[in-house]
Amino acid sequence: MKTENSIDLSIIIPVYNEEESIPALYNRLKEVMSETAYSFELIFVDDGSKDNSLQVLREIKETSAINIRIVQLNRNFGQHPALNAGFSVAEGKVLITIDADLQIDPRHISDMMDKMKQGYDFVSGIRRGKGDSFLLRRFPSLVLNSMIGSIIGKKLQDYGCPLNAMRSEIAETMREYGEMQRFFKPLAIKLADRIAETEVKYDRRLTGQSKYGFLNLVDLFFDFVTNFSKHLFQRVAMIGFGLSGISFLVEILYLVLRFPFGIIQNPLDRLQAIALIGFVFGVQLLILGILGDFVIKIYRKIDPKPLYIIKKIW
Template identity: 35%
Template sequence: MSLDISVIVPLKNEEESLPELVAWIDRVMQENNFTYDIWMVDDGSTDSSWEVIQRLAAADPQHIKAIRFRRNYGKSAALNEGFRAAQGNVIITMDADLQDSPDEVPELYRMIVEDGYDLVSGWKKKRYDNALTKNLPSKLYNWTTTKMSGVALHDMNCGLKSYRKKVVKSIEVYGEMHRYIPVIAKWAGFSKIGEKPVEHRARKYGVTKFGLERFINGFLDLASIMFIGKFGKRPMHLFGALGTVFFLLGFGIAFYLGFAKIAFDRYNMTDRPIFYLAILFMIIGSQLFLTGFIGELVARNAPERNTYLIEEKIS
């Protein structure tokens, strides 16, 4: 039987909120006559979250499914495993802390099914987070990501999102890259990405699980995504171009010094500091070129080297 919706809930140490969240999701699904399941992915909880999940699943085995990690791997890993397991035609992700409202699900579902979006991201216009530690850094992060990726969203990292099934089955999420799923989806060819203002609720139980280090890790992962998306299958285009520029710059300086020595014979080439800069540029250029060759060898021998997402095929 085909399911309308699969809800993926990554969590860590959210024992107090889980019963209320499940009851809320169930009420929304019943009111809208959706067929659904809920995948709860326990990312190494140290409280009694797993015991709570077991009780919920025993009470409603038709709808409650669960995955438990042996240790904490991070939200990206939890989402990736949830994506693998989910079989709904539309996939909804939301956090377990009750800050995301399940009442948003019907409209997120409609935007995928009726409006034809591949992915719809929530936008928490009014937030209840600390302005200094979360709001301002998030605005800077969203602005930077939009400028670098071309994906114009106000709240890239909102946990409340909806996806067409083929999107989550076509992408891989790891590291801290859950923040950039819209960017990953765009590079995979799913360009119809929408945004919906959603309700953001104050945290009811527990404390946030994220620290300031997420901004440093997030920037590094953004750089990785941009590189892989543009040059993952053709690394020589980047390293070869940079290597050529550096080598020609160094060679040009060396040629000028050699010409000046022959024409004017006023000084030794090695007496000028710029000579060593020329040597450095040529060495860097050669190293970048060799890096490009090595990258091409790795890319051409990777099992995914000729794997491409095909939208339609007529034969």
């Protein structure tokens, strides 16, 4: 665990088969950061690339005067585990995450830091532009943003933006949350006190292919639900309790108005049926929520597999 942060920024870049974009990204980062007064380090996390990404990174490190570290994972773990691997070795006061594909210009890092200076703990980008297909990527992302925000309890316009800034203390705290780190941004948002967003220009890819398709987003969401479902099941239980309670009160009110007072003369079979169905359904939701919460607690205790495995650090 770090005892002192002597570097202002740690810029963490997960890399998976990005050999074509890495040189351009490095040059752009060097150009942008040279215009600032921040001390910084670049941390490239090779997430089991199958192309020459690792070799390209090593060549850049050997010839660069910039503080660069390369974290090689022993296989492909995914974007968020790769970021967490980067967090584990970062020495900066503020941690910046950005993708290697240059769809977002690194110059927006300065915008992030302007927000951080205002006392925010986490700053998220809001992508503006036409970087991806609306039907296959952007629309599903909008739906996921809404669902994730509902589960976390904190709304963001763009939970999927790869450009983010957060204080290193949040990353330190995240290590206590096991598998939940697999979704670092929702977890970081949950832990942060003050959150801000800033717009960033989002362009189309110039090289390579996106690692996330529609099915990947669906799979990612179900993994998210598994890890954050404690909150989801709590809400299911609350809905079930409310529905069964309202249905029970409606049935009691009907019986009181019909028999002791005689205000309702004829039997309302449909109302009774709806109230009964609502009560039964509500009880089922309540039981599902309680059991789901219980199962998740067990799952977190018996699932010790590592989030990532670092093979070597250059």
